[in-house]
Amino acid sequence: GQQVMQIPQYQHVQEGEDFTTYCNSSTTLSNIQWYKQRPGGHPVFLIQLVKSGEVKKQKRLTFQFGEAKKNSSLHITATQTTDVGTYFCAGHPGGYQKVTFGIGTKLQVIP
Amino acid sequence: EAGVVQSPRYKIIEKKQPVAFWCNPISGHNTLYWYLQNLGQGPELLIRYENEEAVDDSQLPKDRFSAERLKGVDSTLKIQPAELGDSAVYLCASSWTGAGGELFFGEGSRLTVL
Numbered sequence: 001g002q003q004v005m006q007i008p009q010y011q012h013v014q015e016g017e018d019f020t021t022y023c024n025s026s027t028t029l030s031n032i033q034w035y036k037q038r039p040g041g042h043p044v045f046l047i048q049l050v051k052s053g054e055v056k057k058q059k060r061l062t063f064q065f066g067e068a069k070k071n072s073s074l075h076i077t078a079t080q081t082t083d084v085g086t087y088f089c090a091g092h093p094g095g096y097q098k099v100t101f102g103i104g105t106k107l108q109v110i111p
Numbered sequence: 112e113a114g115v116v117q118s119p120r121y122k123i124i125e126k127k128q129p130v131a132f133w134c135n136p137i138s139g140h141n142t143l144y145w146y147l148q149n150l151g152q153g154p155e156l157l158i159r160y161e162n163e164e165a166v167d168d169s170q171l172p173k174d175r176f177s178a179e180r181l182k183g184v185d186s187t188l189k190i191q192p193a194e195l196g197d198s199a200v201y202l203c204a205s206s207w208t209g210a211g212g213e214l215f216f217g218e219g220s221r222l223t224v225l
Binding site: 004030033035042043044048088092094095096097098099100101102104106 | 151152153154155156159166167202209210211213214215216217218219
């Protein structure tokens with residue numbers, strides 16, 4: 001079945017440093033979604049990427065979808081303490097196939 | 112707009128006891144999902160409903176887990192009997208569209224089996 005790998009699993013950064021998490025799928029995707037889960041909270045949708053090579057920005061967050069539609073990345077510029085949480089990618093192969101979540105990258109921001 | 116509502120938020124039971132979780136999706140969302148989230152892991156799909164039909168239950172351990180979505184609105188997930196390894200967070204989610212749509216998650220039901 002489809003596998004979605006995400007690295008790193010943990011990341012500690014000083015406030016103000018940049019952060020990147022990477023996601024790789026074993027199969028070509030129809031779309032990829034990113035979610036953020038705060039400690040003790042539930043996953044909250046951030047964005048969905050659909051097109052090959054797509055880049056989308058949300059303030060300090062930049063999301064990329066690879067040309068082959070098998071990998072993606074999330075980059076945060078100048079992290080803040082409010083960025084703390086676990087970031088999950090979730091890949092959808094298409095049609096009625098299920099979305100598969102990665103293991104997540106847990107981000108800690110040191111003030 | 113009300114979000115996805117789940118209850119109970121927390122449940123502690125002894126092994127071999129039954130437990131049930133309830134979910135009310137966002138109004139108008141035809142697709143409802145139950146996910147299992149273990150500590151330090153991503154959500155794993157247990158079952159997906161399109162209206163009242165279970166269209167993907169391949170990951171649901173049917174010997175002890177059951178789910179229903181009568182009338183295509185709210186849903187119940189049951190475990191009977193519970194085992195120690197069932198301790199986890201059970202997340203309900205809903206979406207406008209089918210399998211690949213944006214997911215709106217509830218706050219989850221944290222189960223501890225002693």
